Structure formats: C-alpha cells, structure tokens
Amino acid sequence: MSEARVRRVAGRGADPLGPLAGTDGASEFCRSCALSSACAMVGYGKPELSPLHGLMQHLGPYRAGELVFRQGDPFEAVYAVRAGTVKTRLLDRDNREHVLGFFLPGEVIGLDGIYQGRFPCDAVALDDAQFCRFSFPAMSALATRQPAVQRHLFRLLSRSLGTVNLLAGDHGADVRMAAFLVDLGDRYAARGFPGTHYQLSMSRSDMASHLGLAAETVSRTLSRFRAQGLIRVEQRVLHLCEPQRLRELGRNLLAA
Numbered sequence: 001m002s003e004a005r006v007r008r009v010a011g012r013g014a015d016p017l018g019p020l021a022g023t024d025g026a027s028e029f030c031r032s033c034a035l036s037s038a039c040a041m042v043g044y045g046k047p048e049l050s051p052l053h054g055l056m057q058h059l060g061p062y063r064a065g066e067l068v069f070r071q072g073d074p075f076e077a078v079y080a081v082r083a084g085t086v087k088t089r090l091l092d093r094d095n096r097e098h099v100l101g102f103f104l105p106g107e108v109i110g111l112d113g114i115y116q117g118r119f120p121c122d123a124v125a126l127d128d129a130q131f132c133r134f135s136f137p138a139m140s141a142l143a144t145r146q147p148a149v150q151r152h153l154f155r156l157l158s159r160s161l162g163t164v165n166l167l168a169g170d171h172g173a174d175v176r177m178a179a180f181l182v183d184l185g186d187r188y189a190a191r192g193f194p195g196t197h198y199q200l201s202m203s204r205s206d207m208a209s210h211l212g213l214a215a216e217t218v219s220r221t222l223s224r225f226r227a228q229g230l231i232r233v234e235q236r237v238l239h240l241c242e243p244q245r246l247r248e249l250g251r252n253l254l255a256a
Contacts, residue, residue, distance in 0.1 A: 033080050033106045033132070033191075055138045058082070060130030068109070068123040068131065075113030077133045081105050084129025085201035088121045089209075099209040102126075102202055104184070106191035110136075111157055126201040171253060176211045177221045179250030181231065185240055197239040 060082070062068060068079060068086060081103050088100040088109065100121055103109050113119040114136070143150035171179075189195030204222075208215040225231045230246055232239040240246060247254065 033082075055134055055142065057133045057135075058130065059133050060084075060128075062125040062129045062131075064125055064127050066125050068125060068129070069119045071119055071122050073119045075110070075117050075119055075136065077135050078108055078110040078139070079123075080108050080132040080134065082130040082132055085126040085199075086123050086129055087126055087202060087206060087210075088123050090121050097209060099202075099206050101210065102184075102206075104187055104191065105193070107187070108156060114157075126206075169253070173211075173213055173217050173221045174224070175250055175253060176213065177207075177218065177225070177250075178230075178246045179253035180207070180211060181238070181240060182243065182247050182250055182254060185243065195240075196243055197237055199236050200233075200238050201236070 059079075062084070071090065083105055085105075086103040086109055088103070090098045090100060092098065103123075109123050110119065112121070139149070139153070143153055184198060185195040188198050202210075204218045205215045207213075208218045211218070213221075222231070222233070225246075226233065230240075230242045232241050
C-alpha cells in the first residue's frame with residue numbers, strides 16, 4: 001500500500017498515531033488483537049514510551065469492496081483488523097477471482113508480503129472495516145532490540161503458514177463446510193467473541209471459491225445442515241446449534 005494511499009485513507013477518518021486504550025471499544029480490540037502482546041511490549045499506554053507510538057496508525061473505515069492493498073503493492077506494513085471482515089484473493093488472467101482466506105477482527109493481514117517485499121494478493125473489505133497499520137520496517141527494527149517482540153512475530157508467521165493447508169486434500173463438501181464453520185467459530189472465540197454465533201460477511205460465492213466448491217454446492221450444504229439441526233441462520237447471523245457434531249464431521253481438516 002502506497003504512502004499516498006495511507007494518507008488518503010487517513011484523511012477519511014483514521015486516528016493516526018496514538019494508544020489504543022483510549023476508549024472501551026478500542027481497549028476491547030486490544031485484548032482480542034493478535035498483535036496485542038507485541039503492543040504491550042512496545043509500551044502502548046505508557047507515556048514514557050510515547051515516541052514508539054509512531055509504530056502504529058489507525059485506518060478506516062474502508063467500505064465493502066474497497067481494497068486495503070493490491071497485489072504487487074510494495075510491502076511496507078502489516079494490518080491488524082480492528083473491525084469488519086476482509087478477504088484475500090487472486091485474480092487470474094481471465095479476471096476470475098480465487099479467494100485465499102478470510103480475516104476477522106483481531107487477526108493480522110499482510111504477513112505473506114514479507115518474503116518478496118510485495119503483497120502477493122489483494123485484500124478486500126467485505127463490510128465496513130477498520131485497521132491498525134503497523135510499519136513493518138519499524139517493527140523489524142524494534143524486534144532486533146526486543147527479543148520478545150521478535151518471538152511474537154515468529155509465532156504469527158508460523159501460525160499463518162500453519163493455516164494454509166486447512167482445507168487442502170480430497171474431502172467432500174460436508175467435511176469442508178463443517179471444518180470451515182467450526183474454524184470460524186474457534187477463531188472468533190480465540191479473540192474473545194462468541195464462537196457459536198457470528199455474522200457471515202462473505203457471500204456464498206466467496207465461500208465456494210475458498211473451499212473449492214460450486215456456489216450451488218455451498219447453498220445445498222448449508223440447507224442440509226439447517227435441515228439436520230446443525231446450524232441456524234437468521235438474516236446473516238449463523239448459529240452453530242450442534243458444534244460438537246460439526247467438529248466431528250470436519251475433524252480431518254481441523255487442527256488438533
């Protein structure tokens with residue numbers, strides 16, 4: 001993401017540079033964010049370390065469909081999702097979209113840009129989304145002085161690599177969908193949100209692209225799960241009515 005883009009978004013409502021603990025909502029985000037322990041090490045909320053607050057910038061809101069960064073943009077920062085949901089995608093030569101993953105509040109996007117120095121995919125807001133942008137050069141410099149921060153970054157990287165193959169292999173639609181829904185619930189729960197009911201911000205076609213299924217198959221599978229009493233959908237909120245049965249169904253794709 002270019003600095004010009006950062007400035008344009010910042011002018012649209014960002015809260016540039018400052019500790020996150022200023023409001024109850026921001027404080028709640030800090031407790032759920034994947035980078036929260038790194039922030040604590042940096043010293044957010046400690047006036048004596050206020051010069052290090054330049055590591056972070058609040059951005060947003062991005063509206064549904066807006067790009068957070070584009071494939072090929074120089075890698076300059078990582079982004080913690082503060083609110084909303086984001087998908088990452090690739091567009092092939094025929095402009096067909098391939099959805100790589102979905103990112104929830106408290107999760108971090110952009111880590112896969114480290115190796116090549118450019119983002120390898122697009123990141124697109126699925127609804128109103130806000131971010132904390134962390135300058136990666138500044139964070140890297142900090143990590144050389146703070147081994148605990150370095151270890152935290154390594155953990156984030158290893159976690160990112162470890163989820164790449166979550167939906168790999170030759171598995172049926174029921175197994176893939178069950179694993180996907182349970183994994184979303186687990187990720188929400190890990191951030192302090194309800195894990196048995198959450199909003200599905202992604203479309204059926206987005207889920208289908210991510211799971212390697214046809215959109216019609218996704219719709220039929222969700223309808224079958226509803227008929228079996230495994231899930232309930234009210235507007236766009238999905239309830240896991242039988243999470244253990246879903247977990248058992250998707251066990252071959254879920255992390256131990």
